[in-house]
Amino acid sequence: MSDHDFDVIVIGGGGAGLAAAVSAAERGASVILFEAEGELGGSTQLSAGMFTAAGTSVQKELGVDDSVDRFFQHYMDLNQWLLKPGLVRRFCELSGPTLEWLLGLGLEVPAQLSGNAHTPGLCRAGVEDVWRAHVPKDQGYGLVQVLDRARRAAGVEVALHTRVERLLVEDGRVSGVVADGVELHAGGVVVASGGLAQDDALVKRFFPDALAAGDSLFVVAAPGSRGDHIGFGEQVDASVAGAGWGLMLPTAEFVRHHHWQAGFPPVSRVHVNSRGRRFMDEDASYAVSGGLIEAQGGPAWMVFDEAARLALPAGYADWEADRVTDLVAGGAVRRADSVEDLAAEIDVPADHLLATVSRWNQQLPQGSDIDFQRDQTLAAKGATAPLAEIASPPFYATRVLPAELVCTHAGLEIDVRASVLDSRARPIPGLHAAGEAGGGVLGNRYVGGGNAIANAVTMGRLAGQSAAAGATA
Numbered sequence: 001m002s003d004h005d006f007d008v009i010v011i012g013g014g015g016a017g018l019a020a021a022v023s024a025a026e027r028g029a030s031v032i033l034f035e036a037e038g039e040l041g042g043s044t045q046l047s048a049g050m051f052t053a054a055g056t057s058v059q060k061e062l063g064v065d066d067s068v069d070r071f072f073q074h075y076m077d078l079n080q081w082l083l084k085p086g087l088v089r090r091f092c093e094l095s096g097p098t099l100e101w102l103l104g105l106g107l108e109v110p111a112q113l114s115g116n117a118h119t120p121g122l123c124r125a126g127v128e129d130v131w132r133a134h135v136p137k138d139q140g141y142g143l144v145q146v147l148d149r150a151r152r153a154a155g156v157e158v159a160l161h162t163r164v165e166r167l168l169v170e171d172g173r174v175s176g177v178v179a180d181g182v183e184l185h186a187g188g189v190v191v192a193s194g195g196l197a198q199d200d201a202l203v204k205r206f207f208p209d210a211l212a213a214g215d216s217l218f219v220v221a222a223p224g225s226r227g228d229h230i231g232f233g234e235q236v237d238a239s240v241a242g243a244g245w246g247l248m249l250p251t252a253e254f255v256r257h258h259h260w261q262a263g264f265p266p267v268s269r270v271h272v273n274s275r276g277r278r279f280m281d282e283d284a285s286y287a288v289s290g291g292l293i294e295a296q297g298g299p300a301w302m303v304f305d306e307a308a309r310l311a312l313p314a315g316y317a318d319w320e321a322d323r324v325t326d327l328v329a330g331g332a333v334r335r336a337d338s339v340e341d342l343a344a345e346i347d348v349p350a351d352h353l354l355a356t357v358s359r360w361n362q363q364l365p366q367g368s369d370i371d372f373q374r375d376q377t378l379a380a381k382g383a384t385a386p387l388a389e390i391a392s393p394p395f396y397a398t399r400v401l402p403a404e405l406v407c408t409h410a411g412l413e414i415d416v417r418a419s420v421l422d423s424r425a426r427p428i429p430g431l432h433a434a435g436e437a438g439g440g441v442l443g444n445r446y447v448g449g450g451n452a453i454a455n456a457v458t459m460g461r462l463a464g465q466s467a468a469a470g471a472t473a
Contacts, residue, residue: 003185004030004176004185004186004187004471005032005176005184005185005186006029006030006031006032006157006184006185006186007024007029007030007031007186007187007188007468007471007472008020008021008024008029008030008031008032008186008187008188008189008190008464008467008468008471009031009032009033009034009176009177009184009186009188009189009190010024010031010032010033010034010189010190010192010464011033011034011164011177011189011190011191011192011193011228011232012033012034012035012036012042012191012192012193012194012224012435012437013033013034013035013037013040013041013042013158013160014040014041014042014043014044014045014144014192014194014222014224014435014456015041015042015043015044015140015143015144015147015435015453015456015457015460016044016192016434016435016436016437016438016456016457016459016460016463017033017035017042017190017192017193017434017435017460018033018040018044018144018147018148018150018151018460019098019147019434019456019457019458019460019461019464020190020192020432020434020460020461020463020464020467021033021151021154021156021190021464022105022147022150022151022154022156022461022464023460023461023462023464023465023468024188024190024464024465024467024468025151025154025155025156025464025468026154026465027464027465027468027469027472028468028472029187029188029467029468029471029472031154031156031157031464032156032157032158032159032184033151033156033157033158033159034158034159034162034163034164034177034179035158035159035160035161035162035224036161036162036163036164036193036224036226036228037160037161037222037223037224038160038161039160040144040148040158040160041140041141041144041222042194042222042224042225043194043195043221043222043225043407043436043452044140044143044144044453044456044457045140045141045143045144045222046140046220046221046222046258047139047140047452047453048117048118048135048139048140048449048450049135049136049138049139049140049141049142049143049450049453050117050123050125050133050134050135050136050449050450050453051095051099051102051109051133051134051136051143051450051453051454051457052095052126052128052132052133052134052447052448052449052450052451052453052454053071053095053096053098053099053132053134053450053454054066054067054068054070054071054092054095054096054132055067055068055071055096056096056099056100056134057100057103058099058109058110058111058121058122058134059122059130059131059132061111062111062112062113062122062131064122064130064131064132065130066130066132068089068092068093068096070129070130071092071095071132072085072088072089072092074128074129074447075088075091075092075447076088078127078287078443078445078447079443079444079445079447080444080445082443082444083440083441083443084440086416087414087415087416087440087441088441090416090462091441091454091455091458091459094458094459094461094462095454095458098454098457098458098461099134099454101461102136102143102146102147102457105146105147105149105150106146106149106150107136107137107142107143107146108120108136108137108138108142109121109122109134109135109136109137110137113131113382114133114135115380115381115382115383116381116382117133117135117449118135118139119135120135120136120137121135122134122135123135123449124380124449125285125448125449125450126285126286126287126446126447126448126449126451127285127287127288127447127448128447128448128449132448132449132450133448133449133450134450135449135450140453143453143457147457159179162179162180163179163228164177164178164179164193164228164232165177165178165179165180165181166178166231166232166235167189167232167235167236167431168183168185169235169236172429173429173430174188174189174236174428174429174430174431175430176189177189186430186471187430187467187470187471187472188430188431188432188466188467188468188470188471189430189431189432189467190418190432190433190434190460190463190464190467191228191229191232191412191420191431191432191433191434191437191438192433192434192435192437192438192456192460192463193224193226193228193229193232193437194221194222194224194225194226194228194229194435194436194437195221195225195227195246195407195408195409195410195411195435195436195437196225196226196227196229196230196408196410196436197210197219197221197225197246197405197406197407197408198219198221198222198223198224198225198226198227199225199226199227202226202227202230203405203408206227206230206240206243206244206408206410207243207244207245207246207405207408207409207410208244209244209246209248210246210248210405212294212401212402213248213401213402213403216251216253216254216255216399216401216403217403217405218255218256218257218403218404218405219404219405220257220258220404220405220406221405221406221407221408225407225408225436228437229411229412229433229436229437230410232412233412233420236420236422236428236431237422237423238412238413238420238421238422238423238428238431239412239413239420239421239422239423239425240410240411240412240413240439241410241411241412241413241414241439241440242408242409242410242411242439242440242442242443243410244410244444245408245409245410245442245443245444246405246406246407246408246409246410247286247405247406247407247409247442247446247452248290248402248403248404248405248406249286249290249402249403249404249406250286250289250290250293250400250401250402250403250404251400251401251402251403251404252265252302252318252319252332252398252399252400253332253398253399253400253401253403254318254327254332254333254398255318255319255403255404256317256318257317257318258404261316261317261318262316262317262318262319263312263313263315263316263317263318263319263320264316264319265302265304265319266304266308266309266311266312267308267383267387267388268304268305268307268308268364268387268388268389268390269282269302269303269304269308269390270282270302270303270304270356270357270360270390271293271300271301271302271303271400272300272301272303272348272352272353272356273296273298273299273300273301273348274296274297274298274299274300274347274348275348275349275352276343276348276349276350276351276352276353276355276356277352277356278356278359278360278371278372279292279296279300280292280293280372281369281372281373281374281377282302282374283374283377283378283381284377285448286446287445287446287447287448288445290402291445293400293401293402294402299346299399299401300399300400300401301346301348301397301398301399301400302397302398302399302400303342303353303357303390303395303396303397304390304395304396304397305390305391305392305393305394305395305396306392306393306394306395306396307388307391307392308388308390308392308396309321309324309325309396311388312324324396327398328396332398333396333397333398334346334396334397334398335394335395335396336394336395337393337394337395338393338395339353339354339357339395340353340354341395342395342396342397345397346397357390359371360390361389361390361391364386364387365386365387365388365389366386367386406452407436407442407452408436409436409439409442409443410439411433411435411436411437411438411439411440411442412433412437412438412439413425413439413440414432414433414434414438414439414440414441414459414463415427417432417462417466418432418433418434418438418459418462418463418466419431419432419466420432420433420438429470430470432463432464432466432467433463434455434456434459434460434462434463435452435455435456435459435460436452436456438455438459438463441455441459442455
């Protein structure tokens with residue numbers, strides 16, 4: 001179409017934007033991608049790169065029986081059927097083929113079981129009913145490199161350090177963008193600009209629950225997660241789906257870094273509520289653990305002992321033995337010579353805390369957990385050694401709460417073609433969205449390891465294909 005500068009314009013160069021750009025180019029479209037930051041990758045590059053999908057070749061090679069129907073049922077049930085079934089089924093149908101597409105582009109996911117989010121292979125990292133989280137070699141960085149190689153091979157142009165200012169709209173159709181004051185026209189536009197976690201005002205507006213963490217709140221989303229999609233949507237009366245939802249990871253109140261930098265809490269630990277009672281599997285998936293903590297109606301505490309502190313490996317920013325000691329002076333970590341005295345420090349009944357620690361010691365060090373089944377969670381992670389007792393004074397406690405903001409789910413509402421819908425649920429001609437910028441796939445519960453990455457790449461690929469089809473028709 002001669003009046004177009006490009007067939008497709010993609011806004012954002014993370015996993016969703018790269019997938020959209022590559023897939024549109026594969027359909028024969030001319031494509032330019034705008035990225036506000038100085039490099040491609042976005043939050044995808046900062047992630048473990050896990051990708052949740054059903055019925056994949058990796059699963060089949062490992063003998064894992066899975067299907068789209070099973071994935072769909074699990075996804076909807078965990079999200080209490082608050083999501084549109086048609087859109088979620090489309091995602092479940094396409095996630096497997098999208099993973100195969102990535103493998104064809106050179107992504108490496110070895111057919112081996114993985115015990116954690118950082119070991120390549122098939123992992124059970126969330127609340128999946130089967131092993132469904134695919135961990136690629138080189139994590140999120142490796143995934144981005146694979147997509148970027150495909151982007152270069154397809155001849156997709158990239159403009160870095162270029163933040164799109166607004167959409168162009170002509171006769172009710174999105175017809176391009178304005179970037180650096182320059183108008184560029186296209187047959188289709190894909191908004192894949194990320195979430196809104198880095199914009200305080202938008203977090204307050206669309207995910208206010210995150211603010212409950214107070215001074216403990218910290219954000220690990222990419223710097224470009226400034227909510228540009230919200231402004232674009234307001235231009236065209238777009239509907240927003242997913243308001244009030246996002247992913248908050250539980251962590252200790254003193255932690256201020258992603259766990260890759262922060263380190264990990266002691267394995268031998270027990271979480272107790274304000275009554276001094278244990279209330280959860282301490283390794284419960286982040287899909288549900290934040291809700292378990294919030295449901296206690298008061299502060300929750302992580303309790304561990306001196307042996308656990310001394311066993312912390314050196315070199316991490318937060319969970320490091322000497323740093324834990326240093327934090328005692330400021331009160332972020334409480335310390336006492338006995339469990340009874342620790343109970344007084346954290347204002348819980350001493351007899352309850354004593355009974356809790358005693359019961360934990362009777363079970364977990366013996367490899368069982370009758371009450372909360374943590375032994376099963378540990379086994380899924382490949383941990384076979386029994387845990388040490390919580391018995392060596394002094395004893396420590398620190399508050400645990402959902403405080404690490406990973407991603408936000410309020411995005412421009414999309415349909416099964418990744419077309420953006422207006423306030424009357426009508427597709428807006430020429431406009432598509434994906435990733436955190438496309439709302440309706442990520443729900444009130446984070447389904448499993450790789451939910452956000454699979455959403456970004458799967459729906460990004462679909463958005464690129466749809467935009468190309470509309471632009472070149």
